[in-house]
Amino acid sequence: MYAQGLINASGDPNAAETPEQLARFQARIDAEEKIEARDWMPAAYRKTLIRQISQHAHSEIIGMQPEGNWVTRAPSLRRKASLLAKVQDEGGHGLYLYAAAETLGISREEMQDQLLSGAAKYSSIFNYPTLTWADIGAIGWLVDGAAIMNQIPLCRCSYGPYARAMVRVCKEESFHQRQGYEIMTTLAQGAPEQKAMAQDALNRWWTPSVMMFGPPDTDSVHSDQSMTWKIKRFTNDALRQRFVDATVPQADYLGLTIPDPECKWNDVTQHYDIGPLDWDDFWKVVKGGGPMNRQRIAARQKADDDGAWVREAALAYAAKRSTQQEAAE
Amino acid sequence: MSDPTLFQYVLGLADDQLVLGHRLSQWTGRAPILEEELALGNIALDLIGQARGLYQYAGALEGAGRDEDALAYHRDARGYLNLTLVEQPNGDFAQTIARQLFYTAMALPFWQAMTASTDQRLAAVAAKAEKETAYHLRHATEWTARLGDGTDESHRRMQAAINQLWAFTGELFEMIAAEAGLAAAGIAPDRKTLRAAWDRTIDATLSDASLTRPDDSWMAEGGRDGLHGEDLGHMLAEMQSLQRMHPGLQW
Numbered sequence: 001m002y003a004q005g006l007i008n009a010s011g012d013p014n015a016a017e018t019p020e021q022l023a024r025f026q027a028r029i030d031a032e033e034k035i036e037a038r039d040w041m042p043a044a045y046r047k048t049l050i051r052q053i054s055q056h057a058h059s060e061i062i063g064m065q066p067e068g069n070w071v072t073r074a075p076s077l078r079r080k081a082s083l084l085a086k087v088q089d090e091g092g093h094g095l096y097l098y099a100a101a102e103t104l105g106i107s108r109e110e111m112q113d114q115l116l117s118g119a120a121k122y123s124s125i126f127n128y129p130t131l132t133w134a135d136i137g138a139i140g141w142l143v144d145g146a147a148i149m150n151q152i153p154l155c156r157c158s159y160g161p162y163a164r165a166m167v168r169v170c171k172e173e174s175f176h177q178r179q180g181y182e183i184m185t186t187l188a189q190g191a192p193e194q195k196a197m198a199q200d201a202l203n204r205w206w207t208p209s210v211m212m213f214g215p216p217d218t219d220s221v222h223s224d225q226s227m228t229w230k231i232k233r234f235t236n237d238a239l240r241q242r243f244v245d246a247t248v249p250q251a252d253y254l255g256l257t258i259p260d261p262e263c264k265w266n267d268v269t270q271h272y273d274i275g276p277l278d279w280d281d282f283w284k285v286v287k288g289g290g291p292m293n294r295q296r297i298a299a300r301q302k303a304d305d306d307g308a309w310v311r312e313a314a315l316a317y318a319a320k321r322s323t324q325q326e327a328a329e
Numbered sequence: 330m331s332d333p334t335l336f337q338y339v340l341g342l343a344d345d346q347l348v349l350g351h352r353l354s355q356w357t358g359r360a361p362i363l364e365e366e367l368a369l370g371n372i373a374l375d376l377i378g379q380a381r382g383l384y385q386y387a388g389a390l391e392g393a394g395r396d397e398d399a400l401a402y403h404r405d406a407r408g409y410l411n412l413t414l415v416e417q418p419n420g421d422f423a424q425t426i427a428r429q430l431f432y433t434a435m436a437l438p439f440w441q442a443m444t445a446s447t448d449q450r451l452a453a454v455a456a457k458a459e460k461e462t463a464y465h466l467r468h469a470t471e472w473t474a475r476l477g478d479g480t481d482e483s484h485r486r487m488q489a490a491i492n493q494l495w496a497f498t499g500e501l502f503e504m505i506a507a508e509a510g511l512a513a514a515g516i517a518p519d520r521k522t523l524r525a526a527w528d529r530t531i532d533a534t535l536s537d538a539s540l541t542r543p544d545d546s547w548m549a550e551g552g553r554d555g556l557h558g559e560d561l562g563h564m565l566a567e568m569q570s571l572q573r574m575h576p577g578l579q580w
Contacts, residue, residue, distance in 0.1 A: 061363070068357035075571040075580035076398045077347075077384070081377050084354055088370035095363055133571055133580070183580075191578050299358065307361025309486070310422045313479025314362075320478065 017042055029230050034160035037103035045229055049159050050104050051120075052231065054111045057097035059123035060090045061115075062296050066130040067139060075133055082179055083136060089172045096168065100161040116301055124282065125208050127290030134187055134194075134201035140180015142202075142209035142247065148173050149243045150213065153233035181250065188254040195255075202251065203259040210274065211282045213240040219279070241271055248272045334507040336390040338517060339451070340400065341410035341505075341553050343383035347401055348561070349415040349432060350376030351568060353425070361422055368468055372429075375461040382454045402572035406555070406562040413552040414497035416561040420490065423476050423483070427490035429469040430534060435501040437462045438526040442518035451516065470534045477538025484539065491535070492543050499548030501527070 022042060028035065035041055064087050071087060074080035098108045114120035125143055130136065151173060154166040187198040214220055214236040226232035234242075244263075251258050262275030285293070353373035360366040384397035395403075409416075414432055419425045440462050443455035476487040502520045504512065511517035535542050551557070571580070 064358050064366070071354050071357045072351065072567050073570055075402075077377060077381050077401055079580055080354070081374060081381070084357070084370055084374055084377070087357055088367055088374070091363055091366045091370070095367070098363075186580060190580075191575070193575060194578060303359045303361070306359070307365075307422065309480070309482050310361035310365075310476070313483030314475050315479075316483075317475040317479040 026228070029158050029228075032230075033158075034163065035158050036160045044225070045231075046104050048226060048229070048231060049162065050101055050106050052226075053097055053101040053104070053162055054106070054114065055121055055123075057094045057101060057111065058115045058120055059126065060094035060097060062122045062126045062300065063143075064090050064094075065296055065299055066126055066128070066292075067136060069130045070133060070136050073133070074136075079183070086140070086176050086179065089176070093165075093169045093172070096165040097162075100165045103161045112304070116297060116304065118288070118297070121286065122296075123212060124286045124290065125212050126296060127285050127292045128204065128208055129292050131204075132197050132201060134184070134197040135205065137180050137183030137187060137198065138201035138205040140176050140178075141184050141250070142180075142205050143212065144173050144177040144180055145247060146209045146212040146243050148177055149239050149246075153239075156230075156233060158230040184254055184256075188256055198254070199256050202256050206259050207277065208285075210240060210244065211277060211279075213237070213243065215279060215282070244272050244274055331390055331392060334510065335448075335516065336387055337410065338505075338507060338511055339383055339387040339390060343380045343387055343400070344409050344411035345415050345432075346376045346383065347380035348409070348411045348564070349428075350374070350380060351564060352415065352417075352419055352428075355419055356425070365422075369425075372465050372468065375458075375465070379454060379458050379461070382457075386450045386454070398572065402569045406557050406565055408555055409557065409561060409565070410553050410555060411557075411561075412497070412500050413549045413557060414494065414500065416552075416557055416564065417494060417497060418560050420493075421486055422472075423486040423490040424494065426469055426472045426476060427487070427494045429465065430473050430531070431494060431498050431501070433462055433466040433469050434527045434530040434534075435523055437466050437530075438523045439518055439520075442523070445515075446517065447515040466530070470530070470537075473534050473540070474538045477535070477540040487538065488540055491540055495543040495545075496547055497549050499545070500550055500552055503550065503553070505553045 021040065025035075025040065025042060025045070035045075067083060067087050067090075071080065071084055074083050098111060101111060102108060111120065115122065130139070148170060151166055151170050155163055155170055157163040157166065184198055184201075187194040189195075217223060217235045217237045220236050223232065223235060227235070248258055248263060248265075260275045262273060264273055265271075266273045284290070288294075350373045353369050353376065356369045356373075357366070360369055380401070381397050384400045388395045388397065388400060412432075414428060417424070417428055437459070440455045440459040444452055444459060446452045446455065473487065476483040478484070502524050504520050508517055508520070512519040532542060549558075
């Protein structure tokens with residue numbers, strides 16, 4: 001397979017990397033050159049990117065479930081069409097991201113197996129359920145809003161195929177974020193029960209969204225090396241602050257209350273402060289203790305199992321047709 | 330109301346597209362492969378888009394202030410006028426593909442004929458729908474071939490789906506009383522004229538896929554009179570739940 005060929009072309013990934021190779025690589029990164037699939041790269045850089053890109057792809061795919069949960073109950077035809085289009089965009093993002101990861105020498109099937117076995121993670125935010133229609137607005141506004149903060153710097157990531165995939169992803173995400181905010185606006189300006197639905201959704205999605213940026217910089221395992229390699233451009237806390245600063249005024253405009261009594265403007269720092277976050281709870285959810293972890297993987301497993309005969313048929317058909325074609329030539 | 334006959338006719342067409350689009354949207358997150366997740370979603374979106382154009386027109390024809398959502402979300406199954414084929418549950422992937430094949434093999438020549446309608450609004454909907462439906466038909470015929478001529482299991486499932494849904498194909502060519510008048514006026518295609526094209530598509534597709542065309546026996550009818558199977562009511566109950574729980578609100 002061609003992906004395997006790539007690893008061989010760049011040498012045995014387990015062979016010792018010479019200081020000269022590593023220095024040349026870092027010099028390219030520092031010069032803001034893009035690293036391409038065929039270029040030499042340290043095994044750890046490759047591994048980090050595979051982990052990050054595949055987790056990103058899995059998040060898109062698992063993220064289709066909480067929103068897909070409302071496709072059949074969207075309250076108007078316009079909302080139904082835009083939600084369906086959004087969920088479909090996420091599937092498309094999953095496709096490009098799997099393709100970007102494949103350039104690093106892993107197949108989509110391997111990545112999907114890692115997702116189903118629990119070896120690979122996805123964004124923990126999708127381990128919460130969508131209980132009301134307002135959750136669809138809150139996901140667009142907050143979850144996609146947080147995703148954009150994370151992803152815009154990735155358009156400048158040192159790995160070319162990932163950076164290019166992110167350019168398209170970001171365009172669509174910012175459309176989704178506006179769409180989510182528009183749902184929230186309609187609810188917040190609607191009947192009292194609609195406004196209550198919007199506030200309830202904000203209450204449940206706020207903290208998990210703020211936690212989407214990952215653990216505080218003091219505890220972030222992968223941060224330093226990723227910054228040096230320019231996979232990551234900003235720290236978790238810097239991105240989190242940027243998200244909070246952008247989102248609090250949006251909540252004010254909607255007349256909704258951020259569910260954090262300590263959230264207020266700080267004249268000294270010129271930023272919004274937020275209260276302490278419960279990182280034990282975050283890690284509990286990441287490690288499988290969230291309300292929807294089991295269902296999300298079970299649903300993916302079921303789709304995979306139910307579709308196995310279809311995929312086998314498509315392969316058998318393609319093999320038969322190519323044999324027939326060869327016989328005819 | 331300007332023309333109750335035309336209103337009923339357009340409403341039935343809108344219901345066909347919405348019910349089929351909704352059924353396809355139920356595949357979200359459940360498709361056998363990621364590429365199909367995108368393809369089924371695309372087709373669903375096309376159909377929902379067609380439905381919206383038709384409901385808007387139906388609302389205008391009725392002149393009673395009902396918009397697309399009033400028509401889609403505030404009628405129960407007895408008020409829905411779709412063909413019974415499109416309301417059939419998704420079943421396995423083969424059943425979804427068989428339903429797509431049977432419907433789109435009719436819909437393509439239908440929309441092609443409708444582009445010549447003397448009714449400008451219908452001709453405009455048809456011009457867009459014709460292009461979309463050509464792609465839907467290609468999707469359905471290609472999958473029918475893959476499943477029919479894939480593995481033993483896929484062949485068995487595809488043939489079972491063809492057999493099971495065959496009874497819902499007679500209705501595709503039935504003209505309700507009002508439709509004959511619209512056809513005579515050059516507004517609606519004569520469904521009987523679509524049959525030959527449908528037969529050609531179906532026969533070629535089934536033969537290419539090593540599948541057998543079932544014999545005609547009992548055929549379902551009554552969709553255009555609001556006489557449906559039991560599944561449609563459940564589908565609508567779910568689809569309409571928010572509108573029903575909070576009547577009169579904007580979303």
